[in-house]
Amino acid sequence: MDHLNPQRPPWKWIGIGLLCISVLLILSLRNRGGFFSFSHTEEPLVVISTGTVHAGDELSTILIGKGLKRQMVTNVESAFSKMYNLRLLKPGHTFEVITSTDGIFKQFLYHTDPINTYAVSLSTEGIFSQNKNQQKTVWMKKFVSGEVTESMYKSLLKQGYDRNFVDNLIVDVADNIFAWRIDFFTEQRPGDKYSVMMEQEFIVGSSTPLWNGRGKVLAASYIGKGTKRKENFAIRYQAPLADRADYYDLEGQAVRKAFLRAPFTQVNFRISSGYSSHRFHPILRVYRPHHGTDYAASIGTPVSSVGKGVVIFAGVKGGYGKCVEIRHNSKYVSRYGHLSRIGVRQGASVSQGGSIGNVGNSGLSTGPHLHFEMIVDGVSRNFLAMEFPAASAVSKANMTDFNAVRDRLIAELNAGPLASDKPSSTARSSAARATH
Numbered sequence: 001m002d003h004l005n006p007q008r009p010p011w012k013w014i015g016i017g018l019l020c021i022s023v024l025l026i027l028s029l030r031n032r033g034g035f036f037s038f039s040h041t042e043e044p045l046v047v048i049s050t051g052t053v054h055a056g057d058e059l060s061t062i063l064i065g066k067g068l069k070r071q072m073v074t075n076v077e078s079a080f081s082k083m084y085n086l087r088l089l090k091p092g093h094t095f096e097v098i099t100s101t102d103g104i105f106k107q108f109l110y111h112t113d114p115i116n117t118y119a120v121s122l123s124t125e126g127i128f129s130q131n132k133n134q135q136k137t138v139w140m141k142k143f144v145s146g147e148v149t150e151s152m153y154k155s156l157l158k159q160g161y162d163r164n165f166v167d168n169l170i171v172d173v174a175d176n177i178f179a180w181r182i183d184f185f186t187e188q189r190p191g192d193k194y195s196v197m198m199e200q201e202f203i204v205g206s207s208t209p210l211w212n213g214r215g216k217v218l219a220a221s222y223i224g225k226g227t228k229r230k231e232n233f234a235i236r237y238q239a240p241l242a243d244r245a246d247y248y249d250l251e252g253q254a255v256r257k258a259f260l261r262a263p264f265t266q267v268n269f270r271i272s273s274g275y276s277s278h279r280f281h282p283i284l285r286v287y288r289p290h291h292g293t294d295y296a297a298s299i300g301t302p303v304s305s306v307g308k309g310v311v312i313f314a315g316v317k318g319g320y321g322k323c324v325e326i327r328h329n330s331k332y333v334s335r336y337g338h339l340s341r342i343g344v345r346q347g348a349s350v351s352q353g354g355s356i357g358n359v360g361n362s363g364l365s366t367g368p369h370l371h372f373e374m375i376v377d378g379v380s381r382n383f384l385a386m387e388f389p390a391a392s393a394v395s396k397a398n399m400t401d402f403n404a405v406r407d408r409l410i411a412e413l414n415a416g417p418l419a420s421d422k423p424s425s426t427a428r429s430s431a432a433r434a435t436h
């Protein structure tokens with residue numbers, strides 16, 4: 001017989017063996033209703049069901065949606081609420097429900113971000129427990145530098161950086177840090193040079209930076225041909241006892257400037273209507289958004305520009321009546337409406353606190369007031385809720401401390417970028433290199 005011939009492999013028996021295994025597999029699937037369970041004595045493997053919190057979701061609906069029974073939902077909810085405020089479930093948070101292949105609940109994991117996880121576990125003895133786990137992270141330095149071609153933005157993309165990373169870096173460097181010193185709309189020139197030293201956060205052992213690569217900018221420079229100052233530097237510095245860091249130039253002057261808290265330099269005004277997305281318009285008699293702040297003040301009260309800038313509009317503008325618009329930098333434009341008199345001309349420069357006109361009742365207005373708007377990147381924002389930098393210089397007492405930080409950061413900025421910080425494998429290369 002063939003199979004007894006030692007020269008030939010016993011194909012037939014291998015085939016029969018495979019058939020037996022298949023039958024066993026099918027039987028086990030039928031018996032257990034799950035996969036990969038060969039033995040009843042082993043702990044069945046888990047089934048993980050993942051999800052994302054959507055607006056309006058509650059923990060109970062999430063858990064019921066994952067097939068948990070009422071009583072189990074109540075138990076999980078009660079354990080979970082011991083460590084996490086149920087009202088802080090936020091759209092975008094993710095979760096996992098882990099059950100045995102038998103469908104028995106094992107664990108609920110809730111992730112508020114890539115670092116923090118809240119877990120409710122059910123032991124085989126039927127005991128619920130909860131614990132919070134925070135991943136250990138490290139911050140690592142990264143250098144980005146280049147030469148402006150069309151724009152800093154395009155030059156970064158051309159270097160091969162990921163779009164999310166570039167978007168965030170531009171927001172940080174151009175909008176948040178240098179916006180008060182450099183007008184990126186009009187002052188960028190081919191050949192301008194920029195460099196940025198930042199720190200990115202990584203989960204220990206991971207080579208992908210968290211937060212889409214967005215980190216803390218420690219130092220940045222922009223050497224421009226068309227900028228007001230040729231060399232622009234920003235040093236991140238947190239003074240002792242200060243509650244947050246800010247950016248300063250080499251002399252310790254604040255790089256960012258605050259706006260006035262209100263468009264008046266005298267105090268006889270009050271806010272009569274705030275920013276709202278749904279307000280009954282007294283003249284139009286319809287509900288429409290009020291994207292601004294109304295200040296009640298008597299006719300003729302001088303109106304001040306909340307910041308230094310250039311008048312980009314001065315004239316009559318629809319319902320705003322006599323209106324002035326001032327561009328402060330590439331990010332911020334302020335608008336002043338219902339004026340009785342316009343005191344500036346288009347194209348004029350204004351200083352912070354400088355008079356631009358007087359309170360009136362022009363346009364669609366029911367009484368003397370100033371309509372004030374802050375437009376950020378082309379969109380009206382709630383000025384009263386906006387956070388602005390505390391724009392004071394480093395104090396004399398802290399100058400020695402600041403100078404030491406500045407010298408160290410500038411030396412590092414000038415030493416970078418190293419070859420290993422070049423993009424394409426941005427995350428990997430900088431993760432591999434320890435912070436120096």
Ligand SMILES: [Zn+2]
Pocket residue numbers: 290292293294370371372
């Ligand atoms: Zn208004």
